[in-house]
Amino acid sequence: MVSAEAAAWALRLFVGREPTDPAEVEFHRGHPDLQSLRQSFAATVEFQDFLQRSVLPPPTYAMPAFLLRHPENPAIPVVFEEPTLARPVSQLCTASQFDEPEFRTWCSALDLTPDKHRKVWEFCYVAAVMWAAGVLEPGNRALGFGCGTEPVPALLARLGLDVLATDAPQGIVAGQAGDPAHQHTGGLFNLEKPTILDRATFLERVTFRPVDMNAIPADLGGFDVCWSSGASGHLGSIQHGLDFFENSLAALKPGGLAVHTTEFNLQSNDDTHEDTAVSLFRKRDIEALLGRLADAGHEVWPLNLHPGTTPMDEFIDLPPYSLPHLKLRAARHVLTSIGLVVRKRAEQV
Incomplete structure (x- = not known):
């Protein structure tokens, strides 16, 4: 010894x-x-x-070949081009999207500083998808999962939607990865954003309910759209995250839209990180989910795994993290954010 x-x-x-x-x-x-x-x-x-x-030169990201491989399931539509917020699909966070006017527009609407940070991108992506899908209509019902203190509920309410924002019951979230960032709401008023929407309208259109994303209550239903921003990677395992995405469709009316963002492993389609705090989804995990949903008759938006081509897309942020923060190394893996979109089948089978 x-x-x-x-x-x-x-x-x-x-x-x-x-x-x-x-x-x-x-x-x-x-x-x-x-x-x-x-x-x-x-x-x-x-x-x-x-x-x-x-000591060493900073690491840079080079796209591995597995990102180029087409899914085994031909029911999954695929594109491979620079992702854009102007025409969003299921896509990765990349540098060019931060230079689009749509990014600045949604940052302004969400009262966010337009930092080159993947979490800012996630909120803007969710809003851009809802806009492109035509669900941001007054009177529509929206369901948010794991909302924390994010600004999306206030924006949707300002646009005339009725919003149910949820977060994990306090006993479940304590000690999990999302808790140290103090993003758990514990109630309605931490979601209030006076710079986006006045209090009276906010209280009229936004309600709050504790919901365990691993056990979505059966009485949640009839929503036009549901979303989550970076929450499904903190549910205990990769399988829990995939199950959540699929189960969230049950809360939608036929033709309703689900849009979720989460962590994506850019480095390997085999080795990854998975524990009770955070799980990194691989390409094969995403494709298994989308293939299953497509086979069930849901409309899977095209999957675009283009990782970007600018010098910023090659930059890997290391602890202690700073800006730009698009790609980062955590748990020995390089990751970024991915957004996934599925429209529920129009009629029950």
Whole structure:
């Protein structure tokens, strides 16, 4: 066993922090010698990020060949071109979309600073899809999942829609990945955005209900559109996220629209990250979902996995994250946001 002093210094030098407690030091003393200790700590995410930031040239993204492969299921429509918010489909977050007038328009409508950040893109993408699909009509009913403190409910209400915003019951969200960012609402008023909509109209058109996305209540139904922004990757597993997307269609009327954004693994179609906090969806996961929905008679919007061609599309953000923040490395994988759109079949089979 290595000494307690060596284990503590390994944490300081390689990870950049003090030991959390004596038990952590004792755990790392289990290495048989110093070489084993060094090799283990040199492979940590913290040390690799330090190397990339301080010593090595910054990593750049190069598109892997698997993104070019057509889905095995021919029922999934595919395009491969620079994605655009002017004509959205199911697509990745890319740099050119931030330069479109549509991005600035939706940022203004949502009262968002037009930062080159994938989360800002997700909100604008959701709105752009709803606009393109023609569902932003007064009197339509909209259902939001995992809304946190996002501005989409207020915008939809301003446009005349009746909105039910939901988030996980407090007992479920505590300790999950979304909670540390303080995005969980806990109630209606954290969704209020006075710069978008006055309080009286907001209270008239927006209601709130705690809903577990892993167990959507059967009484939720008849909505014209449902959406979620980055929530389905935090449901405990890849399968939970895929099940949520499919189950969300039950809340829609025939012909209703579902638009969801989530994390997408740009690096591998095999190896990925999946745990109770966050799961990174692979191309094969997305295609399995869309193929199943297409086979069931739903209208699957074309899938566009073009990752962009500008220098910004090659940039990989590393911890501590900053801007631009389109592609990032987390849990040893390169990821970005993807938006998926499905229109529920017009008639029940």
